[in-house]
Amino acid sequence: MSATEAAAAEETTEPRSTTGQALRRIVQGDLSSVRVILGLVMIAVIFQVQEDRFLSAQNLTNLMLQITTIGLISVGVVYVLLLGEIDLSVGAVSGLSAAVMAVLSVNHGWNAYLAIAAAIAVGATIGCMQGSLFSRFVVPSFVVTLAGLLAWEGALLQVLGQTGSLNINDPKITGLANIFYSDTVGWIFAAVIIAAYGAVLAIGFRRRVAAGIGDTNPLAQIARFVFLAAIVIAAVAVLNSDRGVPLAVMILLAFVVGMEYVAKRTTFGRHVFAVGGNAEAARRAGIRVNRVRVAVFTIAGTMAAIGGIMAASRLFAVNQNSGGNELLLLAIAGPVIAGTSLFGGRGSVWTALLGALVIGSISNGMDLLSLSSSVKLMVTGGVLLLAVLVDAIARQQRQTSGRV
């Protein structure tokens, strides 16, 4: 009885709500990725007008390489932001983890993969520790991770010892950021990604049609498929016309897609959103809130370590500045600029990539125009402020509409 009945009920309510809903979602920030993509286009146009090297294949490849570290760290930061918390230690953790890898590989002659695994373990352990302190003792995450920021920076100096800098020469490590694939391999990647996306869309679509619920408009599915395929083909074409598809970009993409899947499609991800939205409701629903919190901070530490490894690979070295400077702030600013809420419960892992692209493009474009870092920082600050204001306004909108 109910399947058809429910379908009928859905049908009567759906048409009215979808268009209105889409509009409301844009205003209230759920479709903020559209907003960010428009912003990116604007940034690209502005820089391209000023300096026609900006959209060259070489510069775009450089841009992609420049954002991998921030993007990887931001993936973990997104999870922390989804809880409505903050992790100020990710920069320092990335530096320390990279230093551990460098010392093990260079000074102790460890196998590169073992050294990388050890670095990731360091990041995960630190994250787990900070998460436990935060949830067990109900200390604000801000303070726990601020203490971490200081302590792990100290630990970085300690690990590096007197030289203060270590050059990495193991090609297995340096290759992470410096391997480019041939054109053929690049196109194979493109084909696999497009085919996989098509399969996922088709399977989901068939299930929804079979059940008669949800988005059963085939045109929307085809539009999404064509859109993604076009982006992938364009990206591979651009990268191939320079040095080829970089391994680093594939790693970043893999983490973004994988962690987005975890956030949006798994029970664990659902619990993260629930705790970020209403921790008390989550607790009463039987979700082990503290476990979720510890897991999320562990993810943040792990992703910070992976970002640090990528940075070291790109630089061929680890030094006292690793993980320092504005890396931390940019890694947090990125997802926020791209629409992940600072108040918890709203966002997506894609904002790690999109935010890194926004910040990276601004920074890259200003470098091309040989603007000083003073201007760069001020502009990035302005963009962040703008993004946070948009988030806050969207939140107020939601609250007023929620109380109707």
Next chain:
Amino acid sequence: MEAGTPLLQLEGVSKRFGPVQALDRVDFAVHAGEVVGLVGDNGAGKSTLVKAIAGIHGADQGTIRFEGREVSISRPQDATELGIATVYQDLALCDNLDVVANLFLGREEVSPGAGSVSRQLDEVGMENETADLLSNLAVTIPSLRSEVGTLSGGQRQQVAVARSLLGEPRVVLLDEPTAALGVPQTKQVLQLIRRLRERDLGVVMISHNLVDVFAVADRVFVLRLGRAAGEFKADETTEEHVVSAITGVGDGRNQKEQPEEGEGA
């Protein structure tokens, strides 16, 4: 009054918080397919009674019988396992999640096959079940995928009640389900409560609003200062009788009602 064993029966339940006697030897019962309105002034012990049943804090004395056998409820899980669901006034919904996600919060269904490795959510299955449940209850929500934060107060209340039914409870405790709702929304929620009764559930509804209580309740149970202060059949009494039992004014009439109802309880 009602035939057969009560679904849930409390005998001589007492609860003390320090110097305050919050509940004093209260006898209370709910039958299957019955709505009991639990009324009383602020501090009369309504919430304490519900919390004792829900296992938030166990009673100091007295016995609780569920379907005739004696049980002990000392933790919320005990109540849930027996089949007692509670909908608190704050609803405990996640505003940032949609209706389906809220309904299945903490008991998400996992996709069969490859997806189960990563505990992948079975969104289609959960949405189907949500649609079935809500249409059975005749609850209309514009879209099951709209965020709960965007729904009206009445819709949120209905979502919270529907959620409590997923565990297949026998008794549902509702804490002020119509508080802060407009007239049409109150109607919807009361209609939903009637449907719970049709499903043969025992419903306990705490409320300050006697109009709402009289609209749905079969029986009205009055607490005053932690004691049972009267029990009325809704169709055999008037609001004035209940008000005087709540306030303790006009005790003469109250006394008259009590013995007669005491036999039934």
